[in-house]
Amino acid sequence: NSKKSRRYRKGIIYTKTGDKGISSLFTGERQSKDSLIFEALGTVDELCATVGYAHSLCTEVLDVEGTLDELELIMCWLFDAGSHIATPRKNPQANGEHHKLATKAATREQLERTHFDPERIKQIEKWMDAKIAILPDLSSFVLPCGGKVASSLHICRTVCRRAERRVLPLANRGAVDLAVLRFINRLSDYLFVLARYMTMVQDEDEVSYMSVVSSQRKANRQSLSKINKNNKNSSMELKKQKHDEHSESTANSKQCQRLLLAHIGVGLVAFAIGCYLL
Numbered sequence: 001n002s003k004k005s006r007r008y009r010k011g012i013i014y015t016k017t018g019d020k021g022i023s024s025l026f027t028g029e030r031q032s033k034d035s036l037i038f039e040a041l042g043t044v045d046e047l048c049a050t051v052g053y054a055h056s057l058c059t060e061v062l063d064v065e066g067t068l069d070e071l072e073l074i075m076c077w078l079f080d081a082g083s084h085i086a087t088p089r090k091n092p093q094a095n096g097e098h099h100k101l102a103t104k105a106a107t108r109e110q111l112e113r114t115h116f117d118p119e120r121i122k123q124i125e126k127w128m129d130a131k132i133a134i135l136p137d138l139s140s141f142v143l144p145c146g147g148k149v150a151s152s153l154h155i156c157r158t159v160c161r162r163a164e165r166r167v168l169p170l171a172n173r174g175a176v177d178l179a180v181l182r183f184i185n186r187l188s189d190y191l192f193v194l195a196r197y198m199t200m201v202q203d204e205d206e207v208s209y210m211s212v213v214s215s216q217r218k219a220n221r222q223s224l225s226k227i228n229k230n231n232k233n234s235s236m237e238l239k240k241q242k243h244d245e246h247s248e249s250t251a252n253s254k255q256c257q258r259l260l261l262a263h264i265g266v267g268l269v270a271f272a273i274g275c276y277l278l
Contacts, residue, residue: 026086026114029104037101037175040085040166044184047159048078051191054152061149061202067194070127074187077120081180085167087114088175101175118179124190131197138196141209146199153195160188 017023021033031038055071058064087110088102106114144154164184170176199206 025088025102025104026083026110027088027102027104027106029102031102035101036166036169037085037088040163040170040176041082043159043163043166044078044082044085047156047163048075048082050152050156050159051075051078054149054156057149057152058198061198064198064201067198070194074124074190077183080114080116081183083114084116084180085170085176087111088170089177090174101170101173116177116179116183118182121179121183121186124183124186128190128193131193135193135196135200136206139208142196143207143209144195146195146206147202147204149202150195150199150204153191153198157188157191157195160184160191164188 018033022030023033023038024030025037033042051071051074055068055075058068058071087106089111090105144158145151164181167176167181167184171178171181196206
């Protein structure tokens with residue numbers, strides 16, 4: 001034990017006890033790293049890391065100190081969720097068959113230390129409500145873009161959904177309290193709202209989804225409109241050309257009439273002079 005303590009005091013974190021793909025739960029039970037519990041733990045850890053990355057990007061944005069505080073709290077709460085998952089419960093009122101995910105029962109002290117406070121869900125909802133109140137109405141699906149910060153938050157959202165899918169089997173078997181599952185579900189909603197909020201704060205464009213059919217219809221309408229416009233322009237040009245030709249023809253006709261009248265006048269004058277001389 002003293003040797004192990006010295007190892008941790010020196011900051012050495014490798015123990016080599018997991019080299020064969022086995023690791024310990026908070027209860028001390030050893031399990032394979034590909035078990036349902038460790039799969040959920042790893043995904044929650046991944047989610048926490050992606051939130052940390054989004055937090056780092058947010059530090060470069062002005063006037064979002066409140067958002068930074070929220071993300072820091074969320075990362076702490078994800079650590080707590082991981083501790084809870086690593087301490088399997090035994091809930092006889094679980095939706096599915098009583099779980100056989102762990103053989104070693106957690107002590108009362110361990111259960112109390114890893115209790116997950118459901119009030120955190122209400123806090124996330126309050127943060128969402130405050131942001132939704134100033135966001136533009138959502139009329140269609142939004143593409144996962146809108147700047148680097150927003151895109152990173154959409155990545156967080158998708159990882160959060162995966163974490164929810166990994167925790168669900170544990171919650172159904174009573175190994176995890178439903179409060180953790182609800183928290184992760186609400187967190188994915190929060191991350192979506194926050195992505196839209198950061199798009200607005202950074203004055204980026206929010207790009208809406210358009211189905212292939214709608215896109216084709218729009219393209220067809222634009223093409224038809226262009227054709228109609230070209231036809232209209234061609235028709236107007238043809239009318240103008242005909243009008244110009246008619247105007248030119250009329251002008252030529254009038255000029256010929258004037259020349260003819262002039263010739264007739266000259267002829268009459270010559271005839272009159274000839275008659276006078278005779």
